[in-house]
Amino acid sequence: MTEVTMTVNGRKVRRDVPDETLLSEFLRESLRLTGTHVGCDTTQCGACVVHVNGAAVKSCSALAVALDGAEVTTIEGLAPNGELHPMQKAFNDNHGLQCGFCTPGMIMTSVDMVEKAKAAGKTLTEAEIRHGLEGNICRCTGYHNIVKAVAQAAQEM
């Protein structure tokens, strides 16, 4: 067991966890933040994406103990004042989700993609959005409406 301290969604948390605990398990089991999902065991699906120190990370591929002191934002922390983030709103506006299982990871990846594009002063094309979503699998939507949602949010963010 190792003690880990993180700031998760703006709150400081401290837990003792086994060294092999993945960040995804830490969030889901230790903190009971079950919005972060686990859809695979080979870091392929992106259902588990959260932000670590401001960048999108597949939480199934990071060890909790390696992230001592990190700032983590999960889907539950994206709308801190209860007002939806433009990306969340865009997914609802454009029917960018069906079963909702891939959605937290999709939204966290998309927010990071748009923020990076903004920082670089770029407008995302459809092809760039599709490329940016390559690490996130959705089995329900066929991506059409997810791509539309990201494009809308990119205008509004």
Place this chain on the structure above:
Amino acid sequence: MNVGIGARVKRKEDKRFITGKGKYTDDVRVENQAYAAFVRSPHAHAKVKGIDKSAALAMEGVIDVLDGGQLTGDGIGNIICGWAVTSKDGSPMNMGPWSALATDRVRYVGDAVAVVIAESQALARIAAEAVEVEYEVLPAVASAAKALAAGAPQVHDNAPGNLIFDWEIGDAAATDAALAGAAHVTEISLTNNRLSPNPMEPRSAVAIYDAAEEHYTLYTTSQNPHVARLVLSAFYNVAPEHKLRVIAPDVGGGFGSKIYIYPEEITCLWASMKTGHSVKWTGDRAEAFMTDAHGRDHVSTARIGFDANNRITGFKVDTIANFGAYMSLFSSAVPTYLYATLLSGQYDIANIHANVRAVYTNTVPVDAYRGAGRPEACYLVERIMETAARELGVDPAELRRINFIRAFPHQTPVIMNYDIGDFEANLDQAMAAADVAGFAARKAEAAGRGKLRGLGYSSYIEACGIAPSAAVGSLGAGVGLWESAEVRVNPVGTIEILTGSHSHGQGHETTFAQIVAERFGLPIENVAIVHGDTDKVQFGMGTYGSRSGAVGMSAIVKAMDKVEAKVKKIAAHVLEASEDDIVIEGGEVKVAGTDKAMGWHEVGLAAYTAHNLPPEMEPGLKESAFYDPANFTFPAGTYICEVEVDPETGTVEIVQFTASDDFGTIINPMIVEGQVHGGIAQGVGQALLEQVVYDDDAQLITGSFMDYAMPRADDLPSYNVNHASTICPNNPLGMKGCGEAGAIGSPPAVINAITDAIGNNNLAMPATPLAVWKAIQAAG
């Protein structure tokens, strides 16, 4: 704002999903939680000689290790197939025994032999590794054709030659005669590739046993919790129905694979009783590939005959269907009544005959996956039509047009009675939307860039609204396929709809509320949809086969009819008017042509206060209904795919995908389009990317997302989705169903387009760059 039928209402359920507040089975954690990990066979076929649990049991935190002998010893029944199919010689199908935990023999890689129950998930998995199973490895077979060959390994003792059934439909002699007399016969052999459904949420179960009440609760990833409870009670003897509650909370996609009751759920329930702990199991993706029922896996040859006017005279099909190692719940219906009955396609064909052999192999059980039999039929019909058009030198759209059924109802020679449709309207709409007229110019332009451009059609039909109970009963189904609903009007006038349908992405919380809001003129916020809990909803058959609209919503309409009748009686009594003069409009219950009215909520209150009800009327305002469909429904349409192929690399780009669907009445176009998008993506996945691969020893090669190519955002185009509808005459809303069309209609359109581009008709799915490149080389 209009929120009724036809309105693009944004989904009510989205909020919890986009804020991370969805509640899926793996999110459930209860007191006294223990975790299960399964000991699975690494061999495709073996005898189990012994199980040594001692090392695992010695680990601290391991609660128990349980095996198949204990499970069957406690009277837990074998897993069954619920649809009896009879061979053409009259003999019953050969169903081999399937115990949730294997007793003496394992038959596929992943077959569960024992289960470890431990205090943490990690520990359960480590302990499962420490269980030593002694196997005597037996020869194994993965391919259905090889399993039929003489001397093949025997998967089940009671299925000689691995044949489960040898079934036929249609008139063989008449079809042979029609082909013999045909002016032209086209022949095709093809494989419908084996797929893994891969909903993004892995299967999961949390079983809770209450010893004092002898009562079980199961949270599980199910498309049909009532069916799960029925089967767990009636066949697997886990507990009688009144002692078992099944809850399917938010479910992360199903596509068929979450219809069935798998060994893991049965074992968790039993183990919760055995150990006195609540038992939780969540599969990882490797287990999903290894244990979720696969789809498709047909090998077919077919011959179609045309007369001198290019009209079809006969169609003969021979299919071998791989069932895997055991017969899953609906496995027998898929390559028979859901497949061969659709072989008439959209065409007027007088003579059809199909023979289907169902075969055991040492692979994961195969059952319904989005479309279930209908994609296999559509692929065969639409590939052979395109092939015939090329051989006959007729435009493929024209050949379809010549043969379209134009008068309805139309009785096909393979059971189905098509109630309504306008196939030409869909073809015309798709051709216009796809700008087929401009294709030659686009092809020439692409050629200038060194690219091969091709265009392919698929005019699909499917049977949904499954199904009239008496009809499916006569065909061997073990259950009726009606749906139930209850409409509860509360004293304040808000409404709860309890439905036996289950939403795992389909948006029922929105669309079901829309039909209620429209009917009673209420805001959609005043309507709540309750589903997925056997303690709340009395019964239901669940959601699969695109049935929630045509069957589930019809049940709601029937219950609303009863509510409306009672509301009118109450209002007539209170307002001292004739019942016939009462109208419900805009949230008010009025006497037509007067200013006398009651608010909807006032009627609700009147029903519950019961101070002033008509004589003999019972208090309350709550009605239920069961709806049994009168016929299947027949969604149909035309898809047109346009591709560009790079001849240097074999890479295929879908440059345009156009759909024209006839789904009957559409409640929410936004949601319907979403269903079509997702279905097309799965169909394109089948056509270009996806393939479950076993090696010759029946070892599963594609066991992760690294080996099994799932369609990703940059593999797919945006879709051009259109509707040209005829209204279904057989259900109150005129609905046909939209959930599977995309997956059914799209694969042949894609392959027809690629083969058109490369000038070689001989191309199998998935059309990977290597396969396409080889086909280009072969074409010279």
